[in-house]
Amino acid sequence: MKIRFIISSFVFILMLFQLPSFANAEKFIVIDPGHGGSFTGTAGYSGNKTGFYEKVGTLKIGLKLREELKGTDIKVFMTRSTDRDFANDQKEDLIERTKIANQYVKGNNNNSLFISIHHNAYPYSTLVRGYETYYYSKASAWDAEYPPDPIQVGFESESRRLANTVHPLVLKETGLQDKGIHNDQAFYVIRNTQMPSVLVELGYMSNPSEESLIKTSRFQNDAAESLAKAAINFFKVFEVKDEKGKVIKQFTSRDEAINYAKKLSNVTVFDKDKQKTIYDSINKRYEVFVKGKDTVKAFTELSDAIQYADDQKNAKVMDQKTGTVEWSNYLDRPYQIQDEKGSSQGNYYELSQAKKAADSMKNMKIIKRSTGDILWTNISGVEITKSVDVSSLSGIDRFETAVKTSMEIYPNGFKDNKAEKTVILTDGFGYADALSVGPLAAQLGNAPILLTRTSALDPFAEDEIKRLKADKVILIGGPNAISPSVETKVKKLGVAVERIGGEDRYETNLMINKKLDKDLKGVFVANGYSYADALASAPIASSANWSILLSDKDGLSDQALDYLEGKQTKVLGGEAVMSPTIERQLSDLNGASSVERLAGDDRYETLAAIVSEFRNEMKSDTVLLSIGKDFPDALVSSSLSVKSGAPLILVNDDLNSSVQDVLWEYGMDNRVTSLLTIGGRVEEQAKNQVLNRLY
Structure with a gap:
């Protein structure tokens, strides 16, 4: 031994x-x-x-x-x-x-x-x-x-x-x-x-x-x-692990391991041989959504998710790993595989799913059923008839991004015969004064919205004012938002300067709105201290001749009520951001039929409600995309919406379920050929999810 x-x-x-x-x-x-x-x-x-x-x-x-x-x-x-x-x-x-x-x-x-x-x-x-x-x-x-x-x-x-x-x-x-x-x-x-x-x-x-x-x-x-x-x-074992990764029990049978895991909560099953997790009740992969609501329930197994969803109305099952719809009892399957003779070989929710299936077949094509466009083919001599061009307007910072957006609208500057050669200039680090400026920019000949720093005129904005050959610049906000030194610098560019700025954001907002035409179709009423809902409405307000009124969440001021008298209104956001008192005030002022709340559980759900409500107002071959977690990139895009008629979609790290449904409908109603991202912080998964809805 x-x-x-x-x-x-x-x-x-x-x-x-x-x-x-x-x-x-x-x-x-x-x-x-x-x-x-x-x-x-x-x-x-x-x-x-x-x-x-x-x-x-x-x-x-x-x-x-x-x-x-x-x-x-x-x-x-x-x-x-x-x-x-x-x-x-x-x-x-x-x-x-x-x-x-x-x-x-x-x-x-x-x-x-x-x-x-x-x-x-x-x-x-x-x-x-x-x-x-x-x-x-x-x-x-x-x-x-x-x-x-x-x-x-x-x-x-x-x-x-x-x-x-x-x-x-x-x-x-x-x-x-x-x-x-x-x-x-x-x-x-x-x-x-x-x-x-x-x-x-x-x-x-x-x-x-x-x-x-x-x-x-x-x-x-x-x-x-x-x-x-x-x-x-x-290595040929299956480990059931708790949420800390500790092995609870080990099996040599896959089915036995999964069946055991299903009796527990917050566990995973790890296939040690294949080195992958095959069951996960901690990070459940498949989520069931009911139309207009947030996640109803999450599941580890697709079959379990479908079984549950089948008992719900207007339900769909999403694979959170891929961002794809796997099953629904209310969504159509837009994509169809056809053979050379045009006979259907199956309908699919996602283009990626159809491509995966068709790739193993010979002489097939994938069409979009609503338009008949050919999106993919392996048939000799058959050409694709539709694609979506993906581009981005993104600078090194928010100031350059605003300029790139302006250049997209006016690539050659203002035309000599343009009646309004006006630029809107607003604070790049504070959203308060500029949230409602989109409709004013639209009425001023679709004026581009540029951003500046508070104490000094941003060089990007300065160069763009010169390139556009503007003859007027409107400063939004008081001296605390845009300093007198900025105003002086702008004047030295040889342009007329006007300042719209009150004592606070609400007074500035009313001053902006009073400059709008009197024949407005309605007013969006949004929280003045939560930019998301006002931003979501800005492209539609700018294109559809609505204004945006900012309010304290607990109630409307006398000045705001004076402005709103006799107008159709849409209150944006849930009761946590806009209290029921506001609806009661508007109902007493103009009658219950004149007021409606557009809201969801979060900013993205509210966005979906707004876009869905105005889907007939936004008709375009383009969709605009920006991040919903910050304001500057989305703020400057309302002028692009006016030019193209395109809706602005806001996303987080991925695409909200209700926004996805709105895009689904939009993609069915419009032949979209362009997706334009404003700013550079949109995650690839979110971008791909939006793109997938537009083919």
Whole structure:
């Protein structure tokens, strides 16, 4: 039997810092051919004469094991692949060998295993023979002189499972005598490696016949093959984990693991072999939505989500990972696969779904059912008839983005015969004064809206005023919003300057609205301290001849009521941002039939309600897209809406369900060929979700 070594701590050698560290989820194995270099291991029965020491046999098997695993998805590392040692002292050699092994799997310990290959010897008899497998157990091998690595202690059950996987396979392939699985030895490498670990003693070299067997290629191949099979089989389990990633229970059957997990809450099932989560009740993938409402319920399994949704009215199931509709009982399937003769081969909710299905078929095309446009084809001679051009207006900051938007509207500046050559200039860091300026810009010949800094005229805005050849600039806000020095600088550009600014945002808002034509169709009433709803309405107000009135959330002022008398009104936002008192005031003022609330659970739901209400007012081949978490990019886009008739869609990291439905309807009613993003902060998933609704 081999002796244990008392090991002290040691400093990392330079080589250790050059080894790779992996944090990704892959399957790793560290093969450790025992001994090496000056540490020969046992000489066995004849090694002193023949030179075939333990280190020779272990390296041969280790290299063959690496070859056996080459065609698998297990990434192989070796502590040594040549006849080498790691230090001048045998104790230090073991320390460095183990440190190298641990560094290989750092960050991926749970998906790694360690096999240390050895041959045994018994100095008192040449008759002892057989095969043993060792793993570390703190309870069985604890000794204060040989403290284990705490991480290895945590892996005891997995080390035991690895031993139970390795042992029978080695016995079967090599034919060695069974000397059992042991956990009563504190061998350094298996008590200090930070992953499931075993040490295998592949026969006794002190036994002449077993030593002769160990030297043969056949035995070495059989041993390597059995260890490879064990490594592969070790990963073929399914782990049920809690929300902290702790393994609750392990199964060899996928169905048993999932069925067990379904009885619990906030768990995942991890396929250790495929290295992927196959069930997740923590981050549920499939969400059921009911039209006009937020998420109703989330599910791990698509089939469960569909079963639940089927009992609801106006429901759909969304795959949150891909952002696609997987099932609905109220949405049409817009995309159809057709063969060469025009016969339907299936209808789909998403173009991506149709493409995936059609890609495996011959001579097919995908059409949009509402227009007949060909969106994709693999039929020779058939051409695509519609695509959506995706472009972006984005500068290095909000000020340049505003200028790029202006340049999109007026690429050659103002025409000489243009009646109104006016520019709106507003504070780029405060939304309060500018929220309602869109309709005024529209009535001033669709004046571009530029942004400036409070204390100094922004250079981008200055250059754009010159390029446009404007003859008038309207400053929005008082001196605290746009300083007198900015006004002076603008005047020096040789343009007329007008300032619209009151004591506060509400007075400025009323001053803006009183400059509008008297034949307004209506007024949007929005919270003056929450920019989202006013921003959402600005493009529609600008295009449809409505104004925007800003109000305190608790009630309308006398001045606001004077302005609203006799006008149709839409209150924007839920009761948390606009109290019922406002509706009552408007109802008392103009009658209940003159007031309506457009609202949802959040800004995006409210946006959906606004766009849906005015869907007939916005007809265009273009859709504008911007971020809903900040105001400046969306603020300057209302003039683009006036030019193109396009709606402005606001998104977060992904596309809101109700906004998606509005786009679905818009894409069916309009042949959209352009998606224009304002600003550069729209996430790709959100952009792709919007784009998918427009094909």
